[in-house]
Structures are given as structure tokens and as C-alpha cells.
Amino acid sequence: MPTVGFTRALGRFLAAPFLTVEAATVREAFGAVFGSRSTLRGYILDDQGALRRHIAVYVNGQPVRDRVGLSDPVGPSDEIYVFQALSGG
């Protein structure tokens, strides 16, 4: 089953554990993680369910292509990693 991990930067605000989930797409994986973690969902996705503009999601080291629908496929041994895109200030 694919794993979902989050940047440790989130730890300042809330718990964001590494989890193993049943999923065939990034959206399904997020659905499994955020189902009982609605606050965490709001840190990663906007109100319409798309990736926040300054959030990056990689699958096995490659950025996801579909930042709105999150339809990128994931396989049983894939690793999804969520982190912040760089910005200044």
C-alpha cells in the first residue's frame, strides 16, 4: 500500500503522521488521510479541494501533474510526499 508523508514544518501547527493507505490515486490517498483529519486537509488543499498554490506533492520524487483533480495514479509501493514549495520572506 502507498505511503503518505508530510513535511515536518507542519509539526508547528498540528500532527501530520506518515501513514500507509489503500489508494490508487493521489486523491484517494488524501481522502484516506484527511477523512478523520479535516484540519490537516485545510493545510494542504484549498476550499475546492485543489492543492494549495505553494504546496508541492511528489510521488516517488516526481511532482504530481494534476494539482486540481489529483488524479495521478499511485502503486502499492509508491511514496507520496507533501511539502512546501519554496517562497521567500
Next chain:
Amino acid sequence: MSDRLHVATRKGLFELERRNGAWDVVDAQFLGDPISAVLADGEVVYAALDLGHFGAKLWRRDGDGRWNELPAPSFPPQPEDGSDDPHPWSLGKIWVIEPGGVAGRLWAGTMPGGLFRSDDGGESWSLNEPLWRMPDRRKWVGVAGGEQPGIGSVLVDPRNPQDIRIGVSTAGVWATTDTGASWRLINRGMYAEYLPPELREDPISQDVHRLSRCAARPEVMWCQHHNGVFRSEDAGANWREVSAIRPAKFGFAVAAHPHDPDTAWFVPAIKDERRIPVDGKVVVARTRDAGRSFEVLTRGLPQRHAYDLVWRHALDVDGSGERLAFGSTSGGLWISENGGDSWIMPEARLPPIAAVRFASR
């Protein structure tokens, strides 16, 4: 009189307390995070965070001193046929939080122009749909060109919590008398000389930087507009320009005296293209005669090479009308205990300041 001041900055929320006649920073929270709005209601404090990566968040400090995250206001699913909406159906930032005049009720004005209501002290929020779904809302335009439109002022009538005025950058002044079930664009008399002639006096084209009303005479309102200062004596319907403002008519912030409808404070700046204090001097302009004349207050304020700009929510007056505070984009913070006659600067070099707010009691 309030002995407690909250300061929302680009890098955290700071709390100052008056002890033995001096104001000191006694607490710093969310260090490193942008705070876009703060409301202190007695021991309860609300702080809106504007996290660059993770979005707009809302936290509350309860009487026990602990901070807890609350659900942030959230927009409903965008309809399939709504793709021509010029503004996103997603919370940009919380720009202002105001008490609703009823136990537990709060209003949050946001970018991209959604007004949200809570009836349980911020535990849950609902979008005011009549305002958001109104066709004219699509005519609202963003702040500073590229940004989203924002509700920067929410004025609840202290006599009647159903009666509310909001100020929008950029969409004029809107009114409801039924707690938001219906809304009307009400402002007449404002004008914007920088607009094309056909839009100069168009009510929805008026950039209302900030509204403030006299708590004891709520029909008296002041507006710091992009194009100058205006005053209304009928709760925001008719406005007349206050041309006596000096040293400049541009600015963002205004504070109305809570008891005296003829008194208000402003922090003017060279307008628009430059947005710096006139002659590098930080000053506060005070009128005590309904805008017929102004005093330029300078005692305790930097008068040489000071380039502080004061944003919409960064000037506040306490319930007595004697204590004022304002904070600047350069992190300057000044407090007055005599209605602005003189100012002191607490011992702190703060990040850029978005908002200052006295605790309400």
C-alpha cells in the same frame, strides 16, 4: 480604559500590557507567522494567521491562556456553471474579525470578499450566501491591482445587531438590516478622481480603505478612502468629503472616537504612487469639530527620515477615547494615553504591523 494591546505582525502576534505606567511586551505567539487580524474580547483572543504555504487559519486563546486552532471559514463547493466568477471560491485571508453584538457571534471579513458568520465563538463558520451570490459581487475588484477584493470593515450597530455596514476594497459600502439576509450598496457622495470620468462617482467603484463609527452615535461614520476622507451622518448612505484633512488626504486607517461624534484620528501619507509620510514625518491628524479642521499631532513621533506607512487595521482607540495605538509597515508602534496629544514608543522593534487592537475590557 484598556491596559492591554494586541499587535498583529508579519512575524507573529505580540501582546503588550500597561504596568506601572509603561507598556511592555508580555507575550509573543506564532513567532515567524504572518498574522492578518486579531480580536481581543476580554480574556478571549482570536488570531487569524495568513500562512504562505498552508493558507488562512484561525486560532483562539481561551481564559485558561491556551491557544487552540479553530476551523477556518471555508467557501462552499463552486457550482459547475460558476467558472466565469472572477474571484476564487477559496479563503484568501481573514482581514478583520468583529464581535456581532450577540453572545458568541462573530463576523469575519475576508479576501476574496466573503463575509462569514459564527454563532459559537468561532467554533464553526458559515458564508453569508446572499452577499456572495449577489450578481453585483462579480463587479468587486481587487486591492492593489492583482489581489482579491477584501471586506476590510464590518460595523455592527451597537443598538441593533441586525444592522450592519461593511466597507469593501473595492466595492463601496454595503448595508444589511436583517443580519445579512439582504444587502444594498448604499454609499452616495464618495468620488475617486483617479478613475475614468464615467466611474468617478459610481458607488461600487469606491475604494473604501477603512470605516469607523462612533459607538455612542452609530449613525456617524468616518471613511479613509483611497481618494480622501469622507464623513457620513446617516450610517453610511450619504457622504461628504472632509477636505480639511492634512498634511495629506491619502491614508488607510481611521479611528472614530467612541463617545464624541465630532472626533476622529487619521494617519495621512503621500498618496498612492509613493505611500510614505509627508516630508518623512510620522504624524496623526485629529479633528474635534466633525472634520472642519484638523490638528497635526507630532509629539513623540519621529520627525526625521521616517517612512512608516500605517495599514487599514493598524490604528485603534480604546473604549475611553483616551488611549490610542498605531503600528507601521516598518514595525514602529506608538501609544498615546491622552487622545493623541503625545505618543510613546514601547521598547520593541517589531516586524511589519498589520493590525493593532486594544482588549475590549
